[in-house]
Amino acid sequence: MAEPATDVIDATLLNPADTDERTEPAWGAVVSLALGVFGLVTAEFLPASLLTPMARDLGVTEGVAGQAVTATAIVGAIAAPTMAIITRRMDRRLVMWMLTSFLILSNLLATFAASLPMLLLARVVLGVALGGFWAMSAAMALRLVPMRLMPRAMSIILTGVSLATVTAAPVGAYVGDIWGWRTAFMVATIVGALALLVQLATIPKLPPVGVASFRTLLYVLERPSIRVALLVVLLVASGHFAGFTYVRPFLEKVPMLHIETISLVLLAYGIGGFFGNIAGGFLAERNLKIAVALAPLLIALAAASMLIFGTSPTIAAVAVAAWGFAFGAVPVGLQSWLVRAAPDQAESAGGLMVATFQVAIALGAVLGGLLVDHAGVASAFAYCGIATLLAAIVVLLRGPKQAE
Numbered sequence: 001m002a003e004p005a006t007d008v009i010d011a012t013l014l015n016p017a018d019t020d021e022r023t024e025p026a027w028g029a030v031v032s033l034a035l036g037v038f039g040l041v042t043a044e045f046l047p048a049s050l051l052t053p054m055a056r057d058l059g060v061t062e063g064v065a066g067q068a069v070t071a072t073a074i075v076g077a078i079a080a081p082t083m084a085i086i087t088r089r090m091d092r093r094l095v096m097w098m099l100t101s102f103l104i105l106s107n108l109l110a111t112f113a114a115s116l117p118m119l120l121l122a123r124v125v126l127g128v129a130l131g132g133f134w135a136m137s138a139a140m141a142l143r144l145v146p147m148r149l150m151p152r153a154m155s156i157i158l159t160g161v162s163l164a165t166v167t168a169a170p171v172g173a174y175v176g177d178i179w180g181w182r183t184a185f186m187v188a189t190i191v192g193a194l195a196l197l198v199q200l201a202t203i204p205k206l207p208p209v210g211v212a213s214f215r216t217l218l219y220v221l222e223r224p225s226i227r228v229a230l231l232v233v234l235l236v237a238s239g240h241f242a243g244f245t246y247v248r249p250f251l252e253k254v255p256m257l258h259i260e261t262i263s264l265v266l267l268a269y270g271i272g273g274f275f276g277n278i279a280g281g282f283l284a285e286r287n288l289k290i291a292v293a294l295a296p297l298l299i300a301l302a303a304a305s306m307l308i309f310g311t312s313p314t315i316a317a318v319a320v321a322a323w324g325f326a327f328g329a330v331p332v333g334l335q336s337w338l339v340r341a342a343p344d345q346a347e348s349a350g351g352l353m354v355a356t357f358q359v360a361i362a363l364g365a366v367l368g369g370l371l372v373d374h375a376g377v378a379s380a381f382a383y384c385g386i387a388t389l390l391a392a393i394v395v396l397l398r399g400p401k402q403a404e
Helices: 027-058 067-086 092-111 116-144 147-179 181-202 214-221 224-244 247-253 259-286 288-309 313-341 343-375 377-398
Strands: none
Touching: 027 067, 027 092, 027 116, 027 147, 027 181, 067 116, 067 214, 067 343, 092 116, 092 181, 116 147, 116 313, 116 343, 147 181, 147 259, 147 313, 214 224, 214 343, 224 288, 224 313, 224 343, 224 377, 247 259, 247 313, 247 377, 259 288, 259 313, 288 313, 288 377, 313 343, 343 377
């Protein structure tokens, strides 16, 4: 088949078995992707709980060791929009197996890292795996289940994120304290290997259906619904990370909670995110616009509650848990929206979303830091509330239609 001038292939020309016409959902393959994302996010979060012993063992400062996290984020932002282009002729299951193998390699390199450069190399490899996975996960889900079940599939996949968010840091800190930080990365290696085995057993053949290129990214950006969705991503992610990055200082200074209580509140945030992910998938199957709008609106309400009633420990704790619930629902709705807006180039749309998300994280962190330093911690929460409220309004006015 000749390639159209726009470098895309219309969804109606694809093999029905590989698009939303699939009648038998491949739930085993969907679960294998959830295992993969659990391994990826676990590996991503490990340095946060192991930074002190890692720095001491490698003979560097904690600030320098922290650049392992920066390296992963930068490479992930680059890999996300380019992975579909680099692997455009490859069977998608081979690409997923390759990305999970990169996860295993990264953890092995970290386990045996004898110097900072080797550790940074490990995190660069992880960045490739993370960026590639996030760019392709929604597109693969689209080919594994019918379109009407997309939100449910994405909810299952993103359950891996919620579980890793709740367990990675505390388990990593516990294992690192008893057996050393390298053992924690070895455990993460085993998790990655198990995910790969399940993927080998369950993911069917998925030949490439759209020929991606850099022109494809521009073509996808020409679609109004894609631009609106990316604006919402920018507002929600920048608002969230501008505010939530400084939730601990807020809890210490405003309701004046002790560290033990703050730990419990953050645990409630993680548990809330787990259930928010499930609820987001349930609601997105029934009304995608409401699902996408409700999550940032709830974040805005949580931020406002903390600003107005935050001196109450109970209200502050409930607001943080509600924040976690809302943010857990965000990716399900946004991923489903982007895939429905560009079913013929879902991988390119996913790459643009991940890249936008990474940019928004950086913008939110920088802006939040400036606000906290010059106007106090409450100003970061005010920006969060305004940005997420604007996102909800944009969705209600220009968001996905049920026909999409």
